[in-house]
Structures are given as structure tokens and as C-alpha cells.
Amino acid sequence: MASRLVVQTNEGLVRGRDEGAVLRWRSIPYAAPPAGEFRWRAPMPVTPWSGVRDATEFGNASPQPRWGAALGPGNFQQVGEDCLSLNVVTPAQPSATPRPVVVFIHGGGYIFGTSALALYSGVRLAERGDAVFVSMNYRLGPLGYLDLSSLATPGRPIDSNLGLRDQVAALEWVQRNIAAFGGDPGNVTIFGESAGGNAVTSLMVTPAAQGLFHRAIAQSSPAHWAHDSEDSARWARSFVDILGATPDTAIRAIERATPKELGKAMIALYRSVANEIPGHFPLEPVIDGDFFPQWPIAAFDEGNAHKVPLIIGANRRESSLFARIPDALPTTEERIEAMFAATDPKVRDRVVAAYPGYPGKSAARAIGSDVTFWHPSVEVAQAHSQHAPTYMYRYDFAPRLVSGIGLGATHGMEMMAVFGYGDTGVGRSMTALGGRREMRRVTHAMQDNWLTFARRGRPLSSWPAYTTGDRATMIFDAPPRVEFDPYSQRRRAWEGYERYHRRGGTSPGEPAIRA
Known part of the structure; x- marks a missing residue:
């Protein structure tokens, strides 16, 4: 068994650990540490090593607020710029044929998060799906997403x-090395949630990612997230101002500042932008005309996304979580009206009419949820379905305790099912007032569909493909069911709404629409 734990990668030998049903390797570097002269630069190749590299413990998470790297009460992961690593989990039982590969990209608003979180272990997916599970860390905050x-x-x-x-560099590592772990580099599925879901839809329209994956699952993706180079330049100037630098000293300031100092400046900029344009954040991919050349929704509309099978969807009550976080999403009348300030008043009136009770709390939160996660997902699904198999879902299930505290099927709740977390101590506590059997049923339904999709490029036969004709949508609840064109009135109300730019961008000299 010991020999199976030592694997030859292109960069050197790595030693993992035997955990009984699975074998696990942690924090294998896929790129050089992005520090010093490599800070603010594209990922560089790893320097090969001699001997056997220990891969039994987690290394650094990307620099982020201390609370973001919390793995549990009183348990924090170390952070540092040397963070570009990934983890691999395989079933311990050998396979005669290469296994499908599922690559997970964590969320956290591009501000926080780590692949070391126990929820993301991937053990249950590897076991249940006879698959190779990969998760990655990537640069966050100003070091990764401030242009x-x-x-x-x-x-x-x-x-x-x-x-x-x-993320592209990590997927390139998978292509080079995953066969050594028993994975099939010709059958790679990427999946992610929240910012990780945005990473999935962004990778689908990133030319450099062509051929690096073969299926995609986007959970609660704010698929419209992107901004232009003009906004990027404006925010860059504000950022160095916050750091106390001048144009002449800007380079020196961003090179010499510690990750903690950069993070503090980022939080100040983040709050300023979120208040100026509710629901818009400086930490998003930027349309740079090269690596990320086109507005993502426009790329899907025009058939420029990678034509791979896609599962995409959102949760029924996404914003009930964000309503508790100031300046997060447009979930109040004040922020919603600011969001609509530069749009055609007819569009605003049509949208709010589709949410009875507005400006009441429930209706306002539903608008914030839909404009951020559900509506962009519908836009992607209806566009991508013209070019590749597409499957849409909505996650509705919540245990009685979670519903009782006012959250319901909120943002991230489906992760308990996808990762099979309901049978852990945390999961059982969430079903203490009932719903454990239903949680298990929903878990099996989601995992079986995710894993079947990863293996064959389509979910179970009970889930029909999404088309603009019938808009079939799998509702993950107890029991799961298929609905056709759910929220049809809301969907039609949002038609014609543009977020911060006209579809396809603005003309030279033309100001972007601020919606």
C-alpha cells in the first residue's frame, strides 16, 4: 500500500496518506509561489524537486481575513502568498480503467475561502462516484481579483x-498529472459554488481554458460578474490612495505592502464600491481584451462559450443569508432603487410588479437573490442550451431548524447535499428538529445526478434537458421533482434588464449603464 501513496508527477514525487476507503494528497503545488517578483504576475511554473515531497498536510490558504480561514471553532488555517496548491482524493480500491475527475472551486466572494474546509473534503463524492476528486486554492482579494x-x-x-x-494553471496541472492518480484527463468536470460558480461560468468563456475540462456545474453563480478596464483603472487609483501612495510611488507601495495591509485597503475599497453601486464589487474578473476578452453573458449569447454540457442553478432563498450582512446584496428598498436608478423606469416597474409585497422585506430579498444568482443563471441556461446540453435546477430543501430561524434554502445550503455532509455532526445538528430522512434523500438525488453527469455528460434520465421551449427545471426538494418554467412571471419581468453595461459592452466614448 505504501507504494501507492507515492506518485510521480511531472514536477516530482509526492507522498499522500491512506485514510481507509480513500487515499489523499494535500497541498501539491501547481504553480510557483506568487510572491516577490511574482506578485501581481500570472502563475509561473513550479520548480521541480528531488526526493519525495510530503503531501499529507494542508499548506497555506490564500491571504484573507482571519475569520475567512476558520476551519472550525478556534481552528484557523495558516495563510500566505505561497498558496497555489491543490488536493487529490481517490478511492483506495484500484480501478482497471481511468476514473472520471471532478475539480471543485471554492467560493467566498473572491475574498475568503480555502479548500481545506472539512465540508469540501470530497471523500463522499470520491467513494460514491468512484471518481478522482480535486480541489484547489487560488489567489483571493487584491492579490487575485483586484486588477x-x-x-x-x-x-x-x-x-x-x-x-x-x-484556476487555468490548476486545470493544466490536472491534464499533466491526473492520470498518475488514476484519473481520466479526457473526462474532467469542474464545479463550484457562489464565487466558485462564477469561476466555472468565467472559465467557460476563457479562451485559455479550452480543452481543459469537459463538463461544468455552476452552483449559485453570479454569472454576470465582470467589469471593464475603465472601472478597474479607477479602482486601482482608489486602492493606492487608500494605501497612502501617489502615482509616483504606487508600484513601490503595492510591492512592499504586506498581505494584511493590502487586505485592509481592499475592504475599504470594497465597501465604497458596494455602496456606490449596490451588488457590484471590485473583486470580479475584468474584461481585459486578451485573457478574458468578452462580457460573460454576451459570450454565452453569441455561442463563444466552450461547448461543454452544463448544469446550472440557484437556491430558492439565496439572499436570506446576505440580508444579515450589510452592504452585501441589494436586499433593501434603498439599495434596490439605487440599483435601478439608471435603467428604463418601465423595466424597474415591471420587475417590482413581479414581486408582490415590495418593498416589504420578503419581496426585497427575493429581488436581491434573483438579480444576483437566479436571473443570470437563467440567461446562461437559455443561451448555452442553443449550443450544448444544458440542465437547470433550483434547490428548495431546508431542514426544519434552518427554516425555523428564517434562512430556508439559503445561499450555500445545497453544499450540504452535494458533499454529503448531512451525516456528520454538524449535519445532524441541523436536522435535530426533523428532516434527517429527507436530507438524506435530497443528498442522494444531488450526488447521483452530479456524479452521473460527471461520468456520462448528462444527469439521470429523470432530469430532462433545459430548452427555451419548456424550460425544464429539476427542483431538489423532498421529493425531487421537475417543473417547467418555474417563476415564469419573474423570468419575463427581468427580460431586457442590463446590469452595469449594455450586452456586449459599450461603444467608444459611451458611458456604461449603471443599473
């Missing part, structure tokens, strides 16, 4: 879309 390329000089180049480039 400072407008500050570049001939002597100090700065690259755009660093976190997205990291």
Missing part, C-alpha cells in the same frame, strides 16, 4: 485576472 494592470510600467509588468489564471 492593478493599469499601474504597470515597462520595468514592472502587472497581469490581469490573476485568480482566474491560477
